[in-house]
Amino acid sequence: MHDLDSLQQMMAPLFPGLMGVRLVSVAPDRVVAEMPVRPNLCTAGGILHGGAYMAFADHLGAVGTVLNLGPGKRTTTTDSSTKFIAGAKVGSTVTGESLALHRGRTTLVWQTMIRNAEGKLCAVVTQTQLVLDAPA
Numbered sequence: 001m002h003d004l005d006s007l008q009q010m011m012a013p014l015f016p017g018l019m020g021v022r023l024v025s026v027a028p029d030r031v032v033a034e035m036p037v038r039p040n041l042c043t044a045g046g047i048l049h050g051g052a053y054m055a056f057a058d059h060l061g062a063v064g065t066v067l068n069l070g071p072g073k074r075t076t077t078t079d080s081s082t083k084f085i086a087g088a089k090v091g092s093t094v095t096g097e098s099l100a101l102h103r104g105r106t107t108l109v110w111q112t113m114i115r116n117a118e119g120k121l122c123a124v125v126t127q128t129q130l131v132l133d134a135p136a
Contacts, residue, residue, distance in 0.1 A: 002026075007063060016059040019052065023063065029100040031064045037092045047087040048094065048122070053114055054082050057125035060098035061110035065129040068103055074134045078107075080127040092117040106131050 002010075004026050011017045019041065024032040033056070035041075041052040058077055065075040088094045095115050102109040107128055114123045 002067060007066070011059070011063075015055065019055060019059075021056060021059055024095075026063060026067060028064070028067045029103065031060045031067075031096075031098040033060055033063075033096050034093050035096070037088050037090050037094060039090050042090050046090040048090075050082070050084055050123075053084070053094075053123040054080065054125060056094070056096055057082070057098065057112035057114060057123070058127060060096050060112050061108075061125075061127045061129055064098055064100060064110055065108045065131070068100075068108060069131065072134050074132050075108075075129045076132060078128045078130045080125060083124045084122070085124070086116065086120050086122045088114075088116040088122050094122065101126075 004023055008023050020036045022034050024034055035056050037048045041049055043049050096112050098110045098112040101111050107130055109128050112125045113121060116122050
């Protein structure tokens with residue numbers, strides 16, 4: 001079983017850790033996290049880069065899927081769709097909330113809403129996670 005602390009430690013040396021993602025709460029059907037909007041994650045205009053939104057959301061859906069995996073299973077993203085709505089300024093923090101829309105035997109579908117520090121919706125990401133057998 002994965003808890004908040006073990007998941008946070010697991011991701012620390014990985015890409016989400018490098019992005020500064022901090023898990024706030026985790027459950028099999030909902031994951032919430034925060035990410036600081038640092039200059040190296042922004043466009044030249046000091047706004048969070050679209051790829052950073054996508055990577056943040058992808059991580060939340062993957063964490064949620066890991067919480068649903070049985071023994072000997074792993075996951076990978078098979079598709080992702082992002083709608084960009086507003087920006088987040090450098091020096092602020094974005095919050096992502098990922099909700100399970102479907103939790104099946106072989107796929108899980110997550111929708112992540114990312115909001116800026118003022119609570120305005122910045123992006124909506126829908127992704128599908130495939131459940132695979134872990135390598136022997």
